[in-house]
Amino acid sequence: MKIIKVKDYESMSKKAAFILASQVNIKDDSVLGLATGSTPLGMYKEIIQIYKERLIDFSNITTFNLDEYYGLSGKDHQSYRYYMNQNLFDHINIDKQNTFIPNGKTDNPELESNNYDKLVEEKGNIDLQVLGIGSNAHIGFNEPDEKFASGTHLVDLNEETIKANSRFFNSLDEVPKKAISMGMRNIMRAKKIILLASGIDKAEAIKNTIKGDIIPEVPASILQLHPDVTFIIDEEAASKL
Numbered sequence: 001m002k003i004i005k006v007k008d009y010e011s012m013s014k015k016a017a018f019i020l021a022s023q024v025n026i027k028d029d030s031v032l033g034l035a036t037g038s039t040p041l042g043m044y045k046e047i048i049q050i051y052k053e054r055l056i057d058f059s060n061i062t063t064f065n066l067d068e069y070y071g072l073s074g075k076d077h078q079s080y081r082y083y084m085n086q087n088l089f090d091h092i093n094i095d096k097q098n099t100f101i102p103n104g105k106t107d108n109p110e111l112e113s114n115n116y117d118k119l120v121e122e123k124g125n126i127d128l129q130v131l132g133i134g135s136n137a138h139i140g141f142n143e144p145d146e147k148f149a150s151g152t153h154l155v156d157l158n159e160e161t162i163k164a165n166s167r168f169f170n171s172l173d174e175v176p177k178k179a180i181s182m183g184m185r186n187i188m189r190a191k192k193i194i195l196l197a198s199g200i201d202k203a204e205a206i207k208n209t210i211k212g213d214i215i216p217e218v219p220a221s222i223l224q225l226h227p228d229v230t231f232i233i234d235e236e237a238a239s240k241l
């Protein structure tokens with residue numbers, strides 16, 4: 001486990017963008033695992049900037065996102081498909097056919113999940129996985145539970161997550177209560193993982209993830225078992241280490 005402590009959100013975003021850009025440069029047909037939420041927004045802005053300076057080419061890149069709200073279509077402004085298009089894909093030369101996000105509108109979440117897992121495998125698994133972390137230490141939407149979920153699956157979001165994510169919606173009632181999320185198998189099979197965390201709200205989760213036991217009640221703690229994981233965390237997120 002490698003820990004890169006940086007000053008603030010901006011330095012975290014720059015560092016993460018640099019690692020992602022290097023991955024794309026080194027292997028131009030990389031498979032990237034991408035995250036949503038507020039944490040990676042700065043990184044995506046930096047990536048777009050690097051792209052504009054013509055330093056990276058996404059034409060052969062494939063991406064898989066971690067999760068999508070169940071019940072939202074990609075056209076919904078709160079969906080993660082919409083988020084990815086707005087914040088990254090519409091600004092770079094990626095072929096959208098090669099960008100994958102679970103279909104939140106499926107009427108068969110199990111089939112959708114199985115197909116998603118198969119597709120990740122068909123593409124040779126993820127080269128670089130980018131993760132954020134919830135204040136309850138969830139990664140993707142893998143909530144604290146009695147066991148680690150393996151494959152992509154339909155998740156009941158817990159109250160803390162629904163409350164935290166309500167800041168993106170008009171009201172608490174509008175926040176979807178379920179999501180389709182990659183499980184730990186795809187995440188742990190990624191060749192390299194970077195986890196980004198910024199702010200005091202993440203300090204406890206970071207401490208438990210890095211220093212605590214490997215338990216499903218702290219989903220991100222499973223990363224202790226990964227051979228190539230780098231935490232890029234700012235001073236506040238690192239304050240309890």
Ligand SMILES: O=P(O)(O)OC[C@H]1O[C@](O)(CO)[C@@H](O)[C@@H]1O
Pocket residue numbers: 035036037038039040066067131132133134135139140141
């Ligand atoms: O980055 P945020 O907005 O704090 O969210 C934390 C995590 O929760 C999610 O929004 C749910 O998957 C992730 O995308 C993110 O990593």
